[in-house]
Amino acid sequence: MTRLRVIAAQELRDLWLTGRGLPLMLAYAVLLSVTSYLVASNQALNFLEQREAVSLTVQVAIGVAALLVLVTSADAISGERERGTLEWLLLTPTPRWVLLAGKGLAAMSLWLVAYVVSVPYIWYLARGTGVLGRALVAGLCVGTLIALFLCSLGLAISTVAGSNRVALAVSFFVLLAVFFPTQLPASAQGGGIGDLLLRVDPVTAGLQYLGLLLITGHSAGEDIDWLLGPVVLAVLAAAAALVVGARMSLRPGRSA
């Protein structure tokens, strides 16, 4: 546990003090500002009902933060490998899964900080709607599940990818694939297969749950089955990443 704490602390320092954590947060804040401004403009015209505006902002906050987590985790191992620093890391007397978990915690910190950055926007847009509390709590829960799933996926891809470019390209492809069901037309979402696809895909299921909670006004437990897919896949992806991470090597495809 101490080793994990040491590795995580080092990774967090690298990310937030000398790395790209803060510049990424600046870009994230600017994006949320633009989104909130546009949402407020539409709200003033009554195009968007206020709860829809809150839901949209929470979903954008989660979606973009999850993207940042995925990009950072996809760079975690393959990036070190290309920069020639993975060898030093592998020489440390630490189990490799602990190295991976430390990098995972650092990548997940991006989600948590991004969520803190998004709170003022959500608070401002949700004033007087009565959904502020549930928007913040549900946003945190759903976002953590999605971020954990994508972070684990990124780490696993980064561990086995031949190059950093491949790791990033595959991660982006996976990201597009998991966001794809959210863009399906309503007619394609009906029926057994369509419904199953929506529920299995953690991003779609999580955002659907948020929509039902914030826009439709359902209680937190009413549609909790929508979170079954995200929970199961987040746990499975994290376990798979740790298993793959335990076999991390200087050159992908070769056991250590």
Added chain:
Amino acid sequence: MSRLASAVLAGLVTIIVSAAPASADSPSDSASVQISQDPTTARADIGAPFSFTTTVSNPGDQPVPDLVAHLNIVSLDPVVTVDPEDWSTRRTQYLQPVAAHGSTRLSWSVHAVNDGRFVVYVALATAGAETVTAGPALHVVVSRQRHLDPGGVLPVAVAVPVVVLVLVIAARYRRRRLS
């Protein structure tokens, strides 16, 4: 003489037929009621709501049941497309029977979604009627008013990136000092 008599008879028949109701037993329809509107002109800023009332009067001796009033919006500018559903969430009202020589008032609440010149009107229909009666036009001029700070969100939209920017600069300054 017989030709003159025939012409007079035909004329009389025509006058009698056109003066008589379509059918004494036919259901009263929307054509037998009158619609008035207040006001007849309105000005609004884009995004702002405005309201007006329509009075449906029945000058006849029979009550008029089953009237349906429907609100519609027409743009007088060919390049402005109107989606009436955006303008009003309640565009159809089902009326209680209007008593003989009575009237009923309908209130309409509308949001000005596009800028330009528009005509808003209410049409009355019934299930068995052959015609739809349209009321007088409400001429609406909607002006565009650009808000720099919609919903007061601008302070938050500016402050948060500025705070993060300060943190970025502070981290960079610290890094330079340490190196």
